Amino acid sequence: MKKLFTTLSNIWKIEELKKRILFTLSILIIYRVVCQVVLPGVDPNQLAHTEKSGLLGLLDMFAGGAFSKASIVALGVMPYISASIVVQLLGIAVPSFQKMQKEGESGRKKLTQYTRYLTVAITIVQAIGYVKTQVPQNAIVIDPATFYIISAFVLTAGTLFVMWLGEKITDKGIGNGTSLIIMVGIIARLPLAIQQEVNSVFAGNDGGLIRLVLEIVALYAVVMFTILIVQGVRKVPVQYAKRVVGNRQVGGVRQYIPLKVNAAGVMPIIFAQALMFVPSALIGVFPKLQDSWLHQYVDITSLTYNLTFAFLIIAFTFFYTAITVNPMQMSDDMKKNGGFIPGIKPGLATSNFIDEVISKITFPGALFLAIIAILPSLAIKVGVQQEFAHFFGGTSLLILVGVVLDTLQQIESYLLMRHYDGLMKTGRVTGRTGIPAATGTTGAAL
Structure with missing residues (x-):
């Protein structure tokens, strides 16, 4: 225990490391707060008993429960991860992408830019599918057509915002930003899981x-x-x-x-x-x-x-x-x-x-x-x-x-x-x- 306290003291003695850790924690707190913001035009009381299972349950776990809450960041970073995987596979199969991978920093910037564009396209498609299939009709309190249009834009903006938060953590914080955001979402489910298990036992x-x-x-x-x-x-x-x-x-x-x-x-x-x-x-x-x-x-x-x-x-x-x-x-x-x-x-x-x-x-x-x-x-x-x-x-x-x-x-x-x-x-x-x-x-x- 003494060793642990000494190590923590050493961490705070390094000014750059201290700033990076505090910056990372502040960004993660912002993300968790945004996860609680519900899409405009949705009655959150109608979503209280909505549970996801299967693939949707997996997505909800990665999003820290934002998926089932119809949050403005319900899609989380999954569209960005999907786009990254596609670009990575293209780098193996397409010669022009292979060439960019070998161009060093300039090639990396081009691939990053393509990944962002593809993220926008994937998010728009997923946003439309999400509001059409995952938001109950009785939870929509405004005109459905207007709600679908607004929600598609808001969900896309939410995913881009989360992607930006992840990149900021990677650049100015500690660890990989995207992975940390997913990890925080998973850990957010742990207290409820422990409570359910204790009650059951x-x-x-x-x-x-x-x-x-x-x-x-x-x-x-x-x-x-x-x-x-x-x-x-x-x-x-x-x-x-x-x-x-x-x-x-x-x-x-x-x-x-x-x-x-x-x-x-x-x-x-x-x-x-x-x-x-x-x-x-x-x-x-x-x-x-x-x-x-x-x-x-x-x-x-x-x-x-x-x-x-x-x-x-x-x-x-x-x-x-x-x-x-x-x-x-x-x-x-x-x-x-x-x-x-x-x-x-x-x-x-x-x-x-x-x-x-x-x-x-x-x-x-x-x-x-x-x-x-x-x-x-x-x-x-x-x-x-x-x-x-x-x-x-x-x-x-x-x-x-x-x-x-x-x-x-x-x-x-x-x-x-x-x-x-x-x-x-x-x-x-x-x-x-x-x-x-x-x-x-x-x-x-x-």
Whole structure:
């Protein structure tokens, strides 16, 4: 505890870090306040008992409840994330976008601008669909046609405002702004989830306090397991040739390429979850399908649902890793910088070696990701309330762990640059001492 207070004291001694943390907190508070502002022309009392499930429930969780409240920022940053994914995929498939990715800062600015334009287009479409399908008619207190037009503009402006807040956090705050906004939305649901679980545990005759303690211990173990997966890397050694620059000798040192066990991040779960919502959507449109085999995919605790879900996650993990991690580019970058993997010839042999290593570590990473994804279903099966069960795994837990680790890593960097101890005396956040990395990308969204 003394170590913690000393570290917090050190944080406040660094003026720049203190300003960044306070700026980030102020922006997040502004976002949470705006989430409570309802669309003009909507009676909030008619929305009090509106609950979202399935894909809509996932969107509501990411928006911190703003989706179900018909807030002016109901769509949150999801349109921006969708646009970012599309631009990222275009950077792999379209030569002109590939060229922009290689142009450095100027190319990055162009891609950012295209992402913003695409965000506006996606938001307008989603805003129209949202006000048409998610706002009850009895909640609209003005002329419906006027309401739809005004709401489309307001929702679009709200998403752009949230996107701007995220960019400000990234530029002047601490951590990734978009990810922090999503994380705050998820955490906003935690108090209600805990309250529901406590009421449920003490209302029944199934263990009371002992059961609650066991659930907390299980949640702690799941979080530790998730951290292990998020931070897991396979370090491939890279040797750099010695060179003489002026009167100095540079190079000749051994560094590492940190290949992540879970290079795809949370995207496989999001893609798989989107597909798993298709059967319930079809049943909603065609009620006669309720008695068909599709009904097995409506119950998220069923064996069929979870096996299919796990298989899709494993498949999407391999797919997304293949399109985001480019062994050939990593090999070329090493060759240009005079680097080589000991015992492996530069060029094609290096590319094949990296590809083989990625293939070997991707399967266990995909398997562990699938286990994390189905843990909420298992928690519901043993009696945990659905709202609290979402924190036992899945998208929400991966986002929380990833964002917290990334933010801690940045704070650690500020402390260590000023020769202060980091946040933890033992162990480390990945990147605390800096893993020397050869050039290459293993990016993952969110």
